[in-house]
Amino acid sequence: MKNISVALVFVLILMTISCENNTLCLSGQNAIQSGFYSGFGGVESDTTLSGVYLWGIDPIEGDTMSVMVENETISKMFMSTDVNRDSTWFLLREKRIASDIQDTILFIYERQLNYVSGDCGFTYNLELDTVIYTQALIDSIVIEYSSVLYNENLENVKIFIEP
Numbered sequence: 001m002k003n004i005s006v007a008l009v010f011v012l013i014l015m016t017i018s019c020e021n022n023t024l025c026l027s028g029q030n031a032i033q034s035g036f037y038s039g040f041g042g043v044e045s046d047t048t049l050s051g052v053y054l055w056g057i058d059p060i061e062g063d064t065m066s067v068m069v070e071n072e073t074i075s076k077m078f079m080s081t082d083v084n085r086d087s088t089w090f091l092l093r094e095k096r097i098a099s100d101i102q103d104t105i106l107f108i109y110e111r112q113l114n115y116v117s118g119d120c121g122f123t124y125n126l127e128l129d130t131v132i133y134t135q136a137l138i139d140s141i142v143i144e145y146s147s148v149l150y151n152e153n154l155e156n157v158k159i160f161i162e163p
Helices: 002-021
Strands: 031-038 049-057 064-074 077-081 087-095 099-116 120-132 138-143 157-160
Touching: 049 077, 064 077, 077 087, 099 138, 120 138
Parallel strands: 031 157
Antiparallel strands: 031 077, 049 064, 049 087, 087 099, 099 120, 138 157
């Protein structure tokens, strides 16, 4: 009986320690994950852009806010959303030596409150509904996976670039 009690206490201690290590709260949990693609010749292929900048746009003032991507060469990016609103605006810019092209992107979504844990509290899962964009650099945007979920690593949208 004593061996069972000691074993039970040991198991409880291990469970407590393991629970404490699993309370990591993730940043960027409400980011729309996107990839750049080319549809040249009717064939979808990954593409990379150089000199990319991405800003959030304040919907009230219309001003750009902090830069999320600055002069990067990328094929994928995380676009942080505003969980206090049902939409988020972005300014996407590709600046090369010979050109300076920019587009605005508006994502409209539904917010759904989601309990994460006692340490992390609540966050929002998002359900992408609509995307509206200009077409200087962007050819089209396709919502591939509409659910933007906490701690999930799936590409939500494909951004097709003009050839």
